[in-house]
Amino acid sequence: MPHINALLLENFRSYDSLRLESLESGLVLLTGANGAGKTNILEALSLLAPGKGLRNTSHKEWQKQGTEKPWVISALVTDDDNPVQIGTTWVPEKAKRVFHLNGAPTRTQEDVLALLNFTWLTPKEDRLFVDAASDRRRFYDRLVFQYDAAHAGRVRRFENAMRERNKILKEQGITNTTKAWLDSLEQQMAETACAIGASRQEHLRHLQDTHEKQRDTLGFSPAPTQYALHGYIETLLIDNPALQAEEIYRKALEQNRKSDRDDEATALGPHRTDFTSMLLTKNQPAPLCSTGEQKALLFGLLLAQAEALNIYKGIKPILLLDDVAAHLDADFRGNILKSLLRFGTQTWVSATGLDVLEPLPESFKHITVGSH
Ligand SMILES: Nc1ncnc2c1ncn2[C@@H]1O[C@H](COP(=O)(O)OP(=O)(O)OP(=O)(O)O)[C@@H](O)[C@H]1O
Numbered sequence: 378m379p380h381i382n383a384l385l386l387e388n389f390r391s392y393d394s395l396r397l398e399s400l401e402s403g404l405v406l407l408t409g410a411n412g413a414g415k416t417n418i419l420e421a422l423s424l425l426a427p428g429k430g431l432r433n434t435s436h437k438e439w440q441k442q443g444t445e446k447p448w449v450i451s452a453l454v455t456d457d458d459n460p461v462q463i464g465t466t467w468v469p470e471k472a473k474r475v476f477h478l479n480g481a482p483t484r485t486q487e488d489v490l491a492l493l494n495f496t497w498l499t500p501k502e503d504r505l506f507v508d509a510a511s512d513r514r515r516f517y518d519r520l521v522f523q524y525d526a527a528h529a530g531r532v533r534r535f536e537n538a539m540r541e542r543n544k545i546l547k548e549q550g551i552t553n554t555t556k557a558w559l560d561s562l563e564q565q566m567a568e569t570a571c572a573i574g575a576s577r578q579e580h581l582r583h584l585q586d587t588h589e590k591q592r593d594t595l596g597f598s599p600a601p602t603q604y605a606l607h608g609y610i611e612t613l614l615i616d617n618p619a620l621q622a623e624e625i626y627r628k629a630l631e632q633n634r635k636s637d638r639d640d641e642a643t644a645l646g647p648h649r650t651d652f653t654s655m656l657l658t659k660n661q662p663a664p665l666c667s668t669g670e671q672k673a674l675l676f677g678l679l680l681a682q683a684e685a686l687n688i689y690k691g692i693k694p695i696l697l698l699d700d701v702a703a704h705l706d707a708d709f710r711g712n713i714l715k716s717l718l719r720f721g722t723q724t725w726v727s728a729t730g731l732d733v734l735e736p737l738p739e740s741f742k743h744i745t746v747g748s749h
């Protein structure tokens with residue numbers, strides 16, 4: 378399983394330079410006062426894999442303020458005893474972020490993803506169940522993307538085609554000249570929508586199966602949850618074979634041209650889908666659950682995602698848990714930390730102090746942030 382053994386940061390966020398070594402433990406606990414730089418370390422780790430990291434930000438924010446020297450994140454990663462140096466930095470001359478493996482530029486980002494993946498939980502996700510459906514959908518699509526790399530491209534293609542269709546309807550209307558154009562965009566939307574819906578559904582089945590198995594294997598019970606997708610496309614795909622669903626959606630788009638033009642929006646499609654969770658012990662939808670119960674649901678989801686990636690893709694993600702202890706009762710906290718140690722993947726946990734994480738498991742690596 379991939380494991381971070383050493384981490385080096387330069388000119389990244391609050392750090393001029395930081396070196397963390399001897400990180401052989403399966404559980405690394407980062408503690409320090411507010412503003413000490415804990416989240417910055419977890420963010421740096423998340424940026425060792427391609428993407429915008431756990432704060433979903435861009436390189437301008439990563440660059441340490443007050444210096445021109447580009448930020449560097451570098452780590453020694455071992456997987457089955459093979460050490461690999463993985464690095465990423467900003468190259469100003471190319472205005473581009475690059476990745477290195479053992480000092481040589483990588484050919485594709487997939488080379489890095491084949492070695493290193495991260496799954497995280499941060500205070501931002503605390504609002505997942507009560508936020509807008511669009512935030513939840515984006516969150517869920519990121520879970521699918523970890524599992525099926527083509528998913529993000531399909532979502533982008535669908536959204537581009539939808540935007541273009543909305544623009545034509547608004548600016549040029551439905552005329553003989555725009556008809557062929559609209560036909561072709563709607564065909565594209567129907568094809569990509571069904572592929573998006575199918576990927577989302579497949580991942581949902583895997584998450585649910587994994588979650589149910591984990592209730593027997595983890596050594597403690599994550600909150601029993603029923604996951605569901607609520608959306609036009611996903612429902613169509615349950616009731617119809619893919620090609621037929623595609624044709625039904627395409628026709629619906631054609632029929633809705635006038636109303637979509639009046640509303641300046643596309644009424645039907647995968648861009649309206651919601652992902653929901655239900656706490657089964659109380660038959661309670663997640664938004665009605667208590668703060669701690671929602672946190673427990675999030676943990677269950679994180680563990681199911683990490684294990685599903687392992688079972689179905691052979692990927693063992695490193696888990697990053699930023700400031701997650703708040704709202705958890707001691708029993709649950711103890712169980713979570715113990716089960717993470719058994720989980721077989723390296724986990725990094727941040728908190729303001731070790732006392733916040735008690736009861737502590739027998740073994741872990743403790744790093745006090747702010748004393749470097
Ligand atoms: N680009 C940057 N350049 C310089 N400093 C930055 C940059 N981005 C963030 N910081 C600073 O880094 C410091 C540490 O932030 P970080 O979020 O890691 O703290 P933390 O230890 O997680 O604190 P908390 O317990 O409050 O979550 C903050 O004071 C922040 O202002």
Ligand SMILES: [Mg+2]
Nearest residue numbers: 415416699700
């Ligand atoms: Mg923080």
